[in-house]
Amino acid sequence: MAARILIAEDDYTVATNLFTYFEHQGFDVEVVYNGQAALHRCSVERFDIVLLDLGLPGLDGLVFLQRLRRELRVATPVLVLSARSDLSDKLAGFEHGADDYVIKPFALAEVEARVRALLQRARGDAFVDPVRRLGTLSFDSAEHTARVGEVPVRLTPKAAQLLELLLRRPGQLVRRQEIEQALWGSDVPHPDALRSQVHALRKALGDAGFDGIDTTHGVGYRIVARTP
Numbered sequence: 146m147a148a149r150i151l152i153a154e155d156d157y158t159v160a161t162n163l164f165t166y167f168e169h170q171g172f173d174v175e176v177v178y179n180g181q182a183a184l185h186r187c188s189v190e191r192f193d194i195v196l197l198d199l200g201l202p203g204l205d206g207l208v209f210l211q212r213l214r215r216e217l218r219v220a221t222p223v224l225v226l227s228a229r230s231d232l233s234d235k236l237a238g239f240e241h242g243a244d245d246y247v248i249k250p251f252a253l254a255e256v257e258a259r260v261r262a263l264l265q266r267a268r269g270d271a272f273v274d275p276v277r278r279l280g281t282l283s284f285d286s287a288e289h290t291a292r293v294g295e296v297p298v299r300l301t302p303k304a305a306q307l308l309e310l311l312l313r314r315p316g317q318l319v320r321r322q323e324i325e326q327a328l329w330g331s332d333v334p335h336p337d338a339l340r341s342q343v344h345a346l347r348k349a350l351g352d353a354g355f356d357g358i359d360t361t362h363g364v365g366y367r368i369v370a371r372t373p
Contacts, residue, residue: 153183180204280370
């Protein structure tokens with residue numbers, strides 16, 4: 146059964162990006178645009194995780210957290226997504242019951258990684274191997290490092306995010322719109338930005354001996370393991 150996500154976000158563009166991305170990843174997603182609606186939904190439905198903006202109308206995110214934990218006694222993991230970047234804001238979020246905190250603007254791929262980590266923790270998974278493998282290629286999602294055999298691959302942060310995204314669905318086409326959303330969120334990149342990242346990733350892997358990124362022009366990319 147798909148994990149259920151409640152997104153509480155009053156910025157329509159951010160909410161739509163999150164909804165589209167996580168729905169495409171196979172999650173069951175619901176969106177509300179104010180704190181009171183979020184609290185009501187959590188009182189009548191069970192969600193596996195809540196993505197929470199702090200600056201919500203109707204009921205501030207911190208008040209929502211306090212009432213969720215103390216009144217409803219709900220232990221659902223809450224990932225705060227907020228533009229409030231001061232240490233005092235982060236500490237307030239955790240003190241009121243948040244499980245994790247990400248500062249806006251964010252990359253959707255990072256949000257997904259944190260969501261999956263919180264879900265795994267909530268399920269009590271004892272160990273989750275952070276290393277994804279495809280043929281001779283391996284990628285450590287915890288360290289954001291890659292190897293081809295025993296050869297380390299130097300990657301930029303964006304190239305590492307791109308590689309991890311492709312390795313989640315080896316052999317399958319990942320559409321360019323999904324990749325752009327994951328890497329840049331609501332900040333629409335230059336039309337050549339993704340092409341440049343793919344070129345950089347392909348060259349870094351190629352220099353280490355791995356040639357497995359295919360392009361479907363105008364549609365997207367896939368990563369495959371080629372046999373010699």
